[in-house]
Amino acid sequence: MASEGAFQPGDWRADIYAALKRQRITQMAYVPDAGHASLIQAMHADPAIKVTVLTTEEEGVALLAGADLGGDRGVLLMQSSGVGNCVNMFSLLKSCGFPFVTMVTMRGEWAEFNPWQIHMGQATPDVFTRAGFLVYRVDHPADVGAVTEAAVRIAYDSNQAVAVLLSQRMIGAKVF
Amino acid sequence: MLDRRQAVATLLRERPEHLLVVPGLGSSTYDVAAAGDDPRNFYLWGAMGGALSIGLGLALAQPAKRVLVVTGDGEMLMGMGSLATVGAKRQQNLAVAVIDNEAYGETGGQASHTRLGVDLAAVALACGFKQAHTARTLAELQPLRDVLLHASGPVLAVIKTAAGEMPRVLPERDGHLIRARFRAAVVCGQS
Numbered sequence: 011m012a013s014e015g016a017f018q019p020g021d022w023r024a025d026i027y028a029a030l031k032r033q034r035i036t037q038m039a040y041v042p043d044a045g046h047a048s049l050i051q052a053m054h055a056d057p058a059i060k061v062t063v064l065t066t067e068e069e070g071v072a073l074l075a076g077a078d079l080g081g082d083r084g085v086l087l088m089q090s091s092g093v094g095n096c097v098n099m100f101s102l103l104k105s106c107g108f109p110f111v112t113m114v115t116m117r118g119e120w121a122e123f124n125p126w127q128i129h130m131g132q133a134t135p136d137v138f139t140r141a142g143f144l145v146y147r148v149d150h151p152a153d154v155g156a157v158t159e160a161a162v163r164i165a166y167d168s169n170q171a172v173a174v175l176l177s178q179r180m181i182g183a184k185v186f
Numbered sequence: 187m188l189d190r191r192q193a194v195a196t197l198l199r200e201r202p203e204h205l206l207v208v209p210g211l212g213s214s215t216y217d218v219a220a221a222g223d224d225p226r227n228f229y230l231w232g233a234m235g236g237a238l239s240i241g242l243g244l245a246l247a248q249p250a251k252r253v254l255v256v257t258g259d260g261e262m263l264m265g266m267g268s269l270a271t272v273g274a275k276r277q278q279n280l281a282v283a284v285i286d287n288e289a290y291g292e293t294g295g296q297a298s299h300t301r302l303g304v305d306l307a308a309v310a311l312a313c314g315f316k317q318a319h320t321a322r323t324l325a326e327l328q329p330l331r332d333v334l335l336h337a338s339g340p341v342l343a344v345i346k347t348a349a350g351e352m353p354r355v356l357p358e359r360d361g362h363l364i365r366a367r368f369r370a371a372v373v374c375g376q377s
Contacts, residue, residue: 018201024370037246062275072236072268073243076208079228079365080247083375102233106361 013058016052020178023049025155026113030085033162035111036060037077037084045085045115045181069090071099075108083166086112090134090175091127100141103171110171112161120178131178138173147175154180187269188324190347191286195221195257197283197331202252204370205335210237210257212284212292218256219357222332225371229364230358231319236266238282242272245280248372252279259286259300259344266309272340274313280332282342284312287349295349310342318342 026049026160036068038053039044040055052061055121060082064070067088074084085101098183103110114135118131146161148154161172194217198207201224209218211230218227228244230237238340241255262269262284271279286303300306307318316338321327330343358364 039243062242062246062271065270068236069239069265069268069271071241072233072239075233076243076245077247078243079368079372080244080251081239081369081376082243082247084243099233099236100362102236105232106365108365164202177298 015139016055017048019088020090021048021068022151022154023052023153027052029155029158030162033083033159033166035083035085035162037062037074037082038087038089039064039073039084039093040058041067041070041089042086043089043115045089045176047112049113050071050087067095068099069110071110072102073096073107074110075102078108078118083109083162084111085162086110088112089115090117090131093134093137094130097137097141100143100171104142108164108171109169111165111173111174113158113174113176115181116178118178122178133173144170144172146172147177149180151180187322187348188327190217190286190287191200191220191352193285193321193345193347194283196327197254197256197334202335204251206248206251206253208241208244208253208255210234210261212261212354213287214257214261215357216352216355217285220355222290224358225367226370227357231359231361231371234261235268237261238265238268238272241280241282241301242268242277243274245277249279251272251372252281252335255280255282257282257284258291259284259288259298259306260290262306263299263304264354269306269310269313269315269342272309274312276340278339280296280339281337282340283334284342284344285347286325286344287347289349292351305353307342307344310340311344315340315342316346320344320346322346
């Protein structure tokens, strides 16, 4: 695969990348995030994926709706703090039945150093649920590929909005 | 000052086959519908601030087609970050027409930032758009139609229009139907 050199041995983000490729994802949008860093790098290096860096996460919700209107499959990479930035734009997905997948690195739930991350991190699963999403959570690296693949399939085969929450314990809490 | 209906009709007359239109919520959606309903219009009734980002995702997915976002000054101001995203992306098949009446027409005509000095064409140029122009008369608008439909993008036109209510022309509101109709016209048969 074109970009597998971006990953260190044992990096579970390689499993996300492989699952997204198998499921024919061709657009990716993101706000820079340390937890997704190697995945972002791999997707930038892949000429088959159209990557867009955003100023705020809600742009990515709208952008992937546009991608679907043009026949592309996409994924939005963000951190839990970005979920709150998207709330009204999520109504676009549900009002029109857009398929949508986001991979969310969690903050504020496991050995969090920054108290300002706790509130949005703790609210994230409820915000997604109230916005009409299917919410999957991954705590173990062995599950990440299968969950990613199932998320993309149910999103695009059954027109669902899906959030995959990547637990902070699995990512490794940021150390200052 | 231009009449907004006439301005949008001028942009969309003899509409090319390859032109896809994303109108922002409110008056822009009514203006585009008034110019002639078309399955290649993705009418918005919400998602304020998202019209240009929708246009970018669509333009990336359909590089052989032209994407025109037609939106109001208030909607564009709410999504001003997307001007930076589009400028950075240098998306060649993407154009924006801002129908700028310097007011929030849906909510009682309150002044927007553009009446208070904010220049969206200057913002677009600073964000890396290849061209950005302002039209105040029909004579100034005519050549901008060609820029919006054919010039290498991203390009933006601010079209200064008179404030005030127009007769509403309400297109389909069911988002599922608007999406399915658009995809049937644009995507089906391509892949």
